[in-house]
Amino acid sequence: MRATTWQGKNKVEVTDVPDPQILNRRDAIVQITSTAICGSDLHLYGGFMPSMMEGDVLGHEFMGTVTDVGPDVGNLKVGDRVVVPFPIACGSCSQCQAGLFSVCENSNPNAGMFDQIAGQSLSGVFGYSHLTGGFAGGQAEAARVPFADVGPIKIDGDLTDEQVLFLSDILPTGYMGAELTDPQPGDVIAVWGAGPVGLFAAMAARFLGAHRVIVIDRFEYRLRMAREKVGCETVNYEGLEDEGLVDTLRYMTGGRGPDKVIDAVGMEGHDHHGLIHAMERFKQAQKMETDRGPALRQAIMACRPGGVVSVIGAYGGLMDKVPMGAVLNKSLTIKAGQCHVHRYLEPLLRNIESGDFDPTFVITHTLPLDEAPNGYEAMKHKEDDCVKCVLKP
């Protein structure tokens, strides 16, 4: 079959690889009808994530049709149309039973590697390096789906692929980012990053009852989307002159600062201060720091005392100069996590069916699978006002 494979820093190729096969009794094989490039795939593309190997099949946002099931998959049959959550989760360990699917204790065969960088491991993840298990991803014609009796959600009815594809990751991820802040009437919530996850976090924050939502980015076309499609206020930090972002947000909120802040940026953030940005790029290149942190630092500094900092942007390892003094002295609460997608599938599907959410607005590019390398370039360099790229095998 054809599959998008990692070939080194800033290099992906669509190549021929063997067809997937059932390796465990609870596996299914899914013929993929739609898949997408995630902002977090750009961390792999740019070489920021360790433990990638040449030939790794990329992609963790995908859906399609079941073509084969292992002997212990009772809930799916050949022909079912499914969306597959990006974390792989067994459903039976105590973390899964507590609803914390992205920290499943069993699904990552390379958990011992992850232990060394985080003390304990993330679940297995499709197409996301060997630290997360070395599972082939879904930017391909087909994929093996482990624990298919737990993860995939069946889609009946006439919803389009585009309406439901983002249940695999970015819609629940954005939703969880908002939910972690427990929005209350009267809350002002600031979201760093107007990429697809930030836009969905802003949309969910409004839906969950926030009074005002402010979205921060440096790309005007993305901020326009936040205003026009999500109904948010926006700040372009590159457009600020003398006063910095933290002061600007403080002024916009009657001197209090945003009640809750959401970091939907992750490890490749940009700092308005050119020197700090250059220093962090240097440290990343020298492997002295894996994660650049301007968004998280600003979010912590901007948040009002007693507020909540929600982190859903993808970080991989270590970040320098986290303002812990501000966290302590302002009595902040930090909440974070890779999304526990499984627990949001049913409720968010209902939100899509009822028309509460129409996640299709983020799609700016749709390409055939063979043009995946162009999709990566467009997303990385924000070419042609790219927000989200969907691939069609």
Added chain:
Amino acid sequence: MRVKAAITVNLPPDEVQRRWQELRGDDEIFGYLGDADPSGIRFEPAPGERGTEIYVDLEESTFGGAVGEKIQRVAGTTPDQQADDDLRRFKQVLETGEVVRSDGSPNGAGPRQHRAQRPAQPLDEPVGAIS
């Protein structure tokens, strides 16, 4: 050297102990602990109804002393690394039914797999383990 490792399995102690006896000869799961002295392995109920804590605490003489240990560590085959992986596979079998495999680690958790990863793409040879 002292070999210490621990894991919690989400099942009651009597069941975990019974399955340990049943499976300790299974070399798909146990590469090291299968032959370990039973006095070095302890089963305790986990607090908060989280199943069973398994503690491994063994005295092991390493061939080649400190140098031998260093070589094993680089190769990913020190007894404590092997004990960790044995416990992980045992937990997987009890909680999920089998050893979890990926394209990069088709044989499941194990120190040798960590250092000899295959690319994360489907295997070209049939595995044939699934009936």
